[in-house]
Amino acid sequence: MEKTFLMIKPDAVQRNLIGEIVKRFEQKGFKLLAAKLMTIPEATAKNHYAEHKDKPFFGDLVSFITSGPVFAMVWQGENVIETSRTMMGKTNPQAAAVGTIRGDFGMVTHRNIIHGSDSLESAEREIQLFFAPEEIQNYTKDIDNWLS
Ligand code: RTP
Numbered sequence: 001m002e003k004t005f006l007m008i009k010p011d012a013v014q015r016n017l018i019g020e021i022v023k024r025f026e027q028k029g030f031k032l033l034a035a036k037l038m039t040i041p042e043a044t045a046k047n048h049y050a051e052h053k054d055k056p057f058f059g060d061l062v063s064f065i066t067s068g069p070v071f072a073m074v075w076q077g078e079n080v081i082e083t084s085r086t087m088m089g090k091t092n093p094q095a096a097a098v099g100t101i102r103g104d105f106g107m108v109t110h111r112n113i114i115h116g117s118d119s120l121e122s123a124e125r126e127i128q129l130f131f132a133p134e135e136i137q138n139y140t141k142d143i144d145n146w147l148s
């Protein structure tokens with residue numbers, strides 16, 4: 001089953017949005033396989049955003065993403081990579097639809113609340129960059145067995 005890497009960025013951690021954002025992916029039906037609050041080392045941030053290394057905003061992006069704790073996660077589910085990007089909304093929160101995470105909580109592109117992998121290749125690369133294999137859980141859910 002498909003997996004993706006999602007990361008609640010420092011702005012959203014500071015604004016107490018971790019629970020609200022996790023709730024949306026849980027309620028959609030995706031399964032949480034890994035999560036941790038962490039401050040990203042600068043080298044990891046540069047590696048993570050390597051595709052943007054020649055862009056004018058690269059320095060500010062690395063400074064922002066390393067400026068405080070992020071909440072890094074691995075989620076699993078059918079078509080989770082594309083669907084979670086839809087749930088996040090467009091990169092610029094002012095263009096993101098109301099009802100999406102960025103559309104509901106973001107104001108500006110450089111503080112846009114959440115990151116999500118944009119392809120199968122980036123999901124595999126980013127999961128490996130942020131999590132050791134033993135940090136990723138493999139489990140089934142059977143809710144009826146846990147109600148009483
Ligand atoms: P992300 O990688 O963080 O999930 O965001 P994304 O795919 O929607 O957007 P991407 O093009 O990959 O850009 C990565 C992050 O760089 C910042 N950015 N700033 N000042 C600018 O024009 C600009 N463009 C992008 C944003 O924080 C964006 O999320």
Ligand code: MG
Binds near residue numbers: 118
């Ligand atoms: Mg991106």
